[in-house]
Amino acid sequence: MGEIRLMKGNEALAEAMIRAGCDAYFGYPITPQSEVLEYLSIDATKRTGMVVLQAESEVAAINMIYGAAGCGRRVMTTSSSPGISLMQEGLSYIASAGLPCVVANVNRGGPGLGTIQPSQGDYFQSVKGGGHGDYHLFVLAPSSVQEMVDFVREGFDIAEKYRTPVMILSDGAVGQMMEKVELFDQMPRKTEFPDWATTGRKRGQDRTYITSLFIKPEKMEMINLNLQAKYQAMIENEVRYQSFHLDDCEYIFTGYGLGARICQKAMEMGREKGYKIGLIRPITLFPFPTTIFNEMASKVKGILDVELNAGQMVEDVRLSVEGKTKVDFYGRMGGMIPSPDEILNAFEEKFINGGAK
Amino acid sequence: MLEEAIFSGFGGQGVLSMGMILSYAGMIENREVCWMPSYGPEMRGGTANCITIISDGPISSPIISTFDTVVALNQPSVDKFESQVRPGGTIIFDSTNILNPPTRRDITIYSVPGSELATAKLKNIKVLNMLILGAFIAARKTVKEETCISALKKVLPERYHKLVPINKEAFELGMSCIK
Numbered sequence: 001m002g003e004i005r006l007m008k009g010n011e012a013l014a015e016a017m018i019r020a021g022c023d024a025y026f027g028y029p030i031t032p033q034s035e036v037l038e039y040l041s042i043d044a045t046k047r048t049g050m051v052v053l054q055a056e057s058e059v060a061a062i063n064m065i066y067g068a069a070g071c072g073r074r075v076m077t078t079s080s081s082p083g084i085s086l087m088q089e090g091l092s093y094i095a096s097a098g099l100p101c102v103v104a105n106v107n108r109g110g111p112g113l114g115t116i117q118p119s120q121g122d123y124f125q126s127v128k129g130g131g132h133g134d135y136h137l138f139v140l141a142p143s144s145v146q147e148m149v150d151f152v153r154e155g156f157d158i159a160e161k162y163r164t165p166v167m168i169l170s171d172g173a174v175g176q177m178m179e180k181v182e183l184f185d186q187m188p189r190k191t192e193f194p195d196w197a198t199t200g201r202k203r204g205q206d207r208t209y210i211t212s213l214f215i216k217p218e219k220m221e222m223i224n225l226n227l228q229a230k231y232q233a234m235i236e237n238e239v240r241y242q243s244f245h246l247d248d249c250e251y252i253f254t255g256y257g258l259g260a261r262i263c264q265k266a267m268e269m270g271r272e273k274g275y276k277i278g279l280i281r282p283i284t285l286f287p288f289p290t291t292i293f294n295e296m297a298s299k300v301k302g303i304l305d306v307e308l309n310a311g312q313m314v315e316d317v318r319l320s321v322e323g324k325t326k327v328d329f330y331g332r333m334g335g336m337i338p339s340p341d342e343i344l345n346a347f348e349e350k351f352i353n354g355g356a357k
Numbered sequence: 358m359l360e361e362a363i364f365s366g367f368g369g370q371g372v373l374s375m376g377m378i379l380s381y382a383g384m385i386e387n388r389e390v391c392w393m394p395s396y397g398p399e400m401r402g403g404t405a406n407c408i409t410i411i412s413d414g415p416i417s418s419p420i421i422s423t424f425d426t427v428v429a430l431n432q433p434s435v436d437k438f439e440s441q442v443r444p445g446g447t448i449i450f451d452s453t454n455i456l457n458p459p460t461r462r463d464i465t466i467y468s469v470p471g472s473e474l475a476t477a478k479l480k481n482i483k484v485l486n487m488l489i490l491g492a493f494i495a496a497r498k499t500v501k502e503e504t505c506i507s508a509l510k511k512v513l514p515e516r517y518h519k520l521v522p523i524n525k526e527a528f529e530l531g532m533s534c535i536k
Contacts, residue, residue, distance in 0.1 A: 004384070
């Protein structure tokens, strides 16, 4: 068993970054994820030799990521909603150039500068492609401090396997809360780099060249087809979700990250009242766990989707169930957090008290 | 065992530390723990609070709206959280700071003159949080007394370890307030 510690989500994420053999972190502080840079500043460089740099802005940070990822290094940045918006151009370039990196968004209330409280308003931005062009991020949604640790290491593996940017879509609550975590052992930093990395041409080697500018539409279409093939492979191989009580449920609660944790409590309270409620928590938001929703749709009376936004993932749930069952939504916005009681009330109002059809 | 508690008071009274020490103690006793602070502008002078959950099993929601135990160190905390104590639950409040005490009949109410005792007996208002935590442990027995002291040593940076004895004294004084 690894080392057990009590840590804040942001600190755990930073510790996992160091232990995963990350070569460089470029970032810019923003609440509620400033602890990441703060934690790395203590002794990350002393421990592994990794670069920890506060960039002059989020735009600079993501372009530093682009450059360092192009050299085949393990690189990561973190920010919160407004800062992540600034990074969208860079993410589109990184996706087009086919470079691996991990980005964590500790989502806060928006739009605009918004609030610093937890929110899930950035689902569309993360899952549907926040920047321009036909690309996806691989999106992991942690719901506990333990997953903030695990998804850093797994995120790097996915990023390198598919040469794709990976997004860890967290929120202010998961970033700020403390839980018990088991840490994995320190991994060595890489000493060998892939063929495509721009590490300096040796005699007799071909030139490596990283770009997202291809001029010829025929070439650009090929790039797009390759990207789509990559996304298809993710859909086939990498879908992850967690479920509860699917064997006997008549209704399903769904949500991701913090929303799913609150739903789980609402589910437990509902089951005590005799409602047969189950839960599906998508862990990968792209690729989305479409199949399980579709399979369950014909077995249940309805699905309640709960998010800390105006209803974003619910669109993917509806696409997945193909109209086979009623899908309703409950959410709070702008940094407000729904309580388990509130969710159970919403469920009773929408599905039990005459709202079943 | 499942304890869902909230610690609430003015920023600077050490309410976040109370929850954190309890969380560490829970972890030392091999329980599942979750500590969720309020964060933001309210921490700078206004009211701060933290939800602390200690459980034998996995913890679902870190955000809850009713509690087994409320610990209130100022009036706004009593006003806000008294109604959120579950029937049969407990509220512990610092009677020195609170003019309008809780009134509910369906919960257990502990009045602890924490600030007064900390100032008069220990000459240090900063140990108020450990004093009240002592009262909490005596009332709720969530973790063992000695685990709390070990947890304090984890939370307190090494350079402040000279303060452990007075904190321990405060903790024991708090425990003695609960009959």
